[in-house]
Amino acid sequence: VRSAMTEFYGGVLFIVEAGQGAHLAVVTTEDADAGLVGHNMSELVEQLGEYLTAQPRTS
Template identity: 65%
Template sequence: MSTTDAAGTADRELDWLLENLRKKTPGVRHVLVLTRDGLKMCITSGLDRDKADQLAALAAGIQSLSLSASAEFGDGIGAGQAMVEFAGGLLLIVPAGEGAHLAVIADEDGDVGLVAHNMNEMVEQIGVYLSAAPRRAGNSGERP
């Protein structure tokens, strides 16, 4: 099995776990795992590729701001959970393993405590699988 095939299999397994989180948590519309630098790793059904890319970029930016706030005004240890409320919904983001984050879009009237609890529970159970190694330049001339 090639590296690409192994990664694809792992992504499909994570997709299934993300679907479970979505289905067991009332009000959750979309779930996404992203790298620290804003690349989507796996998503739930119903979130198309373009929206997933957009959500990954937004979540990475918000987590970056959270990290900056922690460094400037907190203990500087790292970013914790972040939440953004917008007309029609909520975006919750939690660290999910080394170099990765778990993001959820939930209904505006969703139970934020339950959503966050289920997100953190999932990360505790499978966080090692949600890690994303830093990207490195390859021999193909691609930039990191």
């Protein structure tokens, strides 16, 4: 999943890809500015993406 937005009663869930094997999720109130939330999430991933990358698990 590169990005997803899901509305639920009382809020919105945003999910964006945040590096290899990692995602960033944010829950907001239903009146939040979706464009601003998405923009801020993208900026955060650009700044922290290398630290959020998860190595593949081996069995």
